[in-house]
Amino acid sequence: MVKKVVIIGGGDAAFQLVEFGFTRIEGADKDIKITIIKKEKRGWVSVCGLPFVLQGLYRGIDDVEVKEVQSYIDRGIDVRTETTVESIDIENKSIKIVNGEELRYDYLVIATGGIPTIPPIKGAELGGVYALRNEDDAEKIMDAMSKAKNGVVIGAGIIGLQVAVAFQRAGIKTMVTKTRPVLLRSLLDPDMASIVQQRLEKMGVKFALGRKINAIKGSGVVKSVTIDGEEIPADIVEISTGVKPDVDLARKAGIVTGEKGGIVTDRFMHVNKGGRYINNIYALGDCVEVIDAMTYRPSLSQLASTILVQGKVISDNISGISSSSEPCLSPIITLIEDLQIGSVGVTSERASKYGIKIIVGKASKFTRARFTPGKKPITVKLIFDAYSERLIGGQIISEETVAERINELSLSIRKNELIKELCKRERCYDPSLTMVEDVIVTAAEDALSARH
Numbered sequence: 001m002v003k004k005v006v007i008i009g010g011g012d013a014a015f016q017l018v019e020f021g022f023t024r025i026e027g028a029d030k031d032i033k034i035t036i037i038k039k040e041k042r043g044w045v046s047v048c049g050l051p052f053v054l055q056g057l058y059r060g061i062d063d064v065e066v067k068e069v070q071s072y073i074d075r076g077i078d079v080r081t082e083t084t085v086e087s088i089d090i091e092n093k094s095i096k097i098v099n100g101e102e103l104r105y106d107y108l109v110i111a112t113g114g115i116p117t118i119p120p121i122k123g124a125e126l127g128g129v130y131a132l133r134n135e136d137d138a139e140k141i142m143d144a145m146s147k148a149k150n151g152v153v154i155g156a157g158i159i160g161l162q163v164a165v166a167f168q169r170a171g172i173k174t175m176v177t178k179t180r181p182v183l184l185r186s187l188l189d190p191d192m193a194s195i196v197q198q199r200l201e202k203m204g205v206k207f208a209l210g211r212k213i214n215a216i217k218g219s220g221v222v223k224s225v226t227i228d229g230e231e232i233p234a235d236i237v238e239i240s241t242g243v244k245p246d247v248d249l250a251r252k253a254g255i256v257t258g259e260k261g262g263i264v265t266d267r268f269m270h271v272n273k274g275g276r277y278i279n280n281i282y283a284l285g286d287c288v289e290v291i292d293a294m295t296y297r298p299s300l301s302q303l304a305s306t307i308l309v310q311g312k313v314i315s316d317n318i319s320g321i322s323s324s325s326e327p328c329l330s331p332i333i334t335l336i337e338d339l340q341i342g343s344v345g346v347t348s349e350r351a352s353k354y355g356i357k358i359i360v361g362k363a364s365k366f367t368r369a370r371f372t373p374g375k376k377p378i379t380v381k382l383i384f385d386a387y388s389e390r391l392i393g394g395q396i397i398s399e400e401t402v403a404e405r406i407n408e409l410s411l412s413i414r415k416n417e418l419i420k421e422l423c424k425r426e427r428c429y430d431p432s433l434t435m436v437e438d439v440i441v442t443a444a445e446d447a448l449s450a451r452h
Helices: 012-024 047-054 069-073 135-145 158-169 190-202 248-252 304-318 348-353 402-414 419-423 439-450
Strands: 003-008 032-037 065-067 078-080 085-089 094-097 102-104 107-110 114-116 150-154 173-178 206-209 213-218 222-227 230-233 236-239 243-245 270-273 276-283 332-336 339-345 358-366 377-385 391-398
Touching: 003 012, 012 032, 012 065, 012 304, 047 135, 047 158, 069 078, 085 248, 135 158, 135 236, 150 158, 150 230, 158 173, 158 190, 158 236, 158 332, 173 222, 190 206, 190 332, 190 339, 190 377, 190 391, 222 236, 276 304, 332 402, 339 402, 348 358, 348 391, 358 439, 377 402, 377 439, 391 402, 402 439, 419 439
Parallel strands: 003 032, 003 107, 032 078, 107 276, 150 173, 150 236, 173 206
Antiparallel strands: 085 094, 094 102, 114 243, 213 222, 222 230, 270 276, 332 339, 339 391, 358 377, 377 391
C-alpha cells in the first residue's frame, strides 16, 4: 500500500528530507507518494547561499537553486509552489489549503521553518527596510542595493555580517549596529569576535555596538537610522536580529510548542498534542526544538546539518525502520569576508550561565609550516570543564581548514576527551599542509598549564 506523505514547507528541511532521507531507502520511490507545499515560487533554494548571491559570488539566485521544481515533478513528487496551508485537521488526517482544497495524508511532516524576529523599532515597516530569510527577500534586497549609497545592518549575527560584507563590496557605506556590545555572541567569546570585527573594519565596515537603536526614519521610504540620538544616513536597512520558529499553523492544530518557541518532538521526531505523541505527524528544521548536548536543556538548532540528521530519522521511521535522534552539539561553520569562523559546544558565557566552571586554552599559529608559502594565521580557543577536564567547547578562526578542525572537536566532545588526551593526540604532518604541532594541541597545552 502506497503511503501518502505531505510535507508543509519548502525550505532545506523539506528537500533534504526527500534527497538525503527517502532517496537513500530502497523502494521508497514506489512505496511513498510525496507532496511538498511551499509558499515560494522556486524549488530547492539554498538559503545559506543567499548572502553570497548578494555579495556577487554567484551570478544570481538561479545559481543557488539546487534543484528546480520540474526535476521533482519528473520523479513523481508533487511540488506545489506559491501555495499556503490554512489548517491541519489531525483527527481526519488532512490539511486545508487557502484555496479551499483538502489534502489527505497518511503521514504529515511539518517543516515550516523560521521567520525573522523584528524588534519593536519605530519605522521598521518603511520601504527599504528588509530582513533576509528567503529568495524573495534576496531579490528585493539586490534591487535596492543597486540604488543605495548608505546602509545600516541592525544585528551582528552571521546573516547580518554577511549582508554587511555584501553592502560594503557593492560600494555602500555600511554601519552595523546592535544593542549588545559584542558581535557573533552565540558563537564566539568577545576576544575571538574582536578578530572578526577588526577584519570587517579593515574593509571599511563601521560598528556601533552596545548602543540603542531609537528609530528608523523616512517618509514612506527609509532615509536614516537614529542610534543613541545620532542620525545615520541610510537608504537601505537590513534587520538581522534572529529567527524564531514559524509555528502558528502547528499551534492552531493544538500541537505543543516549548520554552524556546519551537515544536516539541520526541527522539523519533513525532509531535505532541495534549500530552500524547502522534505517530503519523513529524516535524523538523528551524520550527522545532532540540535538546542541547551540553546543557540537556531545550534549544534551537537552526542548521542544515541538524536538518540532515532529523530528515534521516523521519524517513527511516515512515519507511518502517526504527530510528531516533540524539541531543544536538550543533557545530557551526561560516564564512564572513575571507574569514572562516567555526564554533561547537558552549562559549564561556553559556558555561557561566549554567554554572559550569571552566579552564580555557588558546593559541595562535599558522595553518602550515612557517616557511611554507600560502600559510594562513589561525586562532583556536578551547573550553574545558574545570572539574572533569573534559572538552566542552571550541572556537576557531582562520582563512582555511576550519571546518575540518570543528568536526574534529565535535568528535572529541562526543568522546568526552580530556585536556591531556588532546595534548598527546597523534596527528598527520606534512609542512606544505600542516604544522608539526597543530594549533589545537598547542591550545590544549595552554589549558593544561592554566589548570595549575
